[in-house]
Amino acid sequence: MNNLSLLPGWAQAAASMQPLTAALGEELPGWQVAAHELPAVQMSSLETDLSELAERLPPGVLVGWSLGGMLAMQLQRRFPERYRQVVTIASNACFVAREDWPEAMATATFKAFLNDFRLQPDKTLKRFALLVTQGSDQARSLSRMLSWDQADEEQRLHALALLGVLDHRSALKNNPTASLHCLAARDALVPVALADHLRTLAPGVRLVVHGQASHALPLEQPVWLAARIGEFLEARDA
Numbered sequence: 001m002n003n004l005s006l007l008p009g010w011a012q013a014a015a016s017m018q019p020l021t022a023a024l025g026e027e028l029p030g031w032q033v034a035a036h037e038l039p040a041v042q043m044s045s046l047e048t049d050l051s052e053l054a055e056r057l058p059p060g061v062l063v064g065w066s067l068g069g070m071l072a073m074q075l076q077r078r079f080p081e082r083y084r085q086v087v088t089i090a091s092n093a094c095f096v097a098r099e100d101w102p103e104a105m106a107t108a109t110f111k112a113f114l115n116d117f118r119l120q121p122d123k124t125l126k127r128f129a130l131l132v133t134q135g136s137d138q139a140r141s142l143s144r145m146l147s148w149d150q151a152d153e154e155q156r157l158h159a160l161a162l163l164g165v166l167d168h169r170s171a172l173k174n175n176p177t178a179s180l181h182c183l184a185a186r187d188a189l190v191p192v193a194l195a196d197h198l199r200t201l202a203p204g205v206r207l208v209v210h211g212q213a214s215h216a217l218p219l220e221q222p223v224w225l226a227a228r229i230g231e232f233l234e235a236r237d238a
Helices: 014-027 043-056 068-077 106-120 121-133 137-145 153-163 168-172 196-199 222-237
Strands: 002-007 031-035 060-067 085-089 180-186 206-210
Touching: 002 068, 002 222, 014 031, 014 060, 014 085, 014 222, 031 180, 043 068, 043 153, 060 068, 068 085, 068 168, 106 153, 121 137, 121 153, 121 222, 168 196, 180 196, 180 222, 196 206, 206 222
Parallel strands: 002 031, 002 060, 060 085, 085 180, 180 206
Antiparallel strands: none
């Protein structure tokens, strides 16, 4: 049985991946599809955290949304024989902009959000939900579909800080065809313009863009995503 493991984004529960999980089950009937909770992760213990995550995820293909996609890339880099293929959804190579990677969240914006969450976590989480669905014609209904994880505020703060420092550009450059990157044209958190930078960084990288969707791509366009993932896996197996 082929395994497809789905990882949600920051502060999201595995249940947020349910629409995509169901769509993938229809698209790939010969696969075992399951969504998994993200572990508590932080920079100081990242290697241990990733090793523990790898122990509870079966070998196969990883599909990660936002932070989940960045963690999936980190797992694939460390355990290439266990996870040969990765699909990222609304995920950047660097979530926060660098001097040589401008198509990402501005550093000042990220620092302000981090500080806001530290001071007012509940209010900031509600604002984050609006950002996830911003740009969608179904923003209100999509925001109600979001499921929050059971992490405490400190764990979420550590994971948010980690999101600001993760960088998998070297992994993409060294093995561009091992991963598929699904972007959304109306994404308020991960700019779609990064597609050109990805192509420059790693010629041959697999990219697809939905022209009408928001950052909530797994909730908004699960059938479209499942079809693109199916095509990617079929091409890799050919």
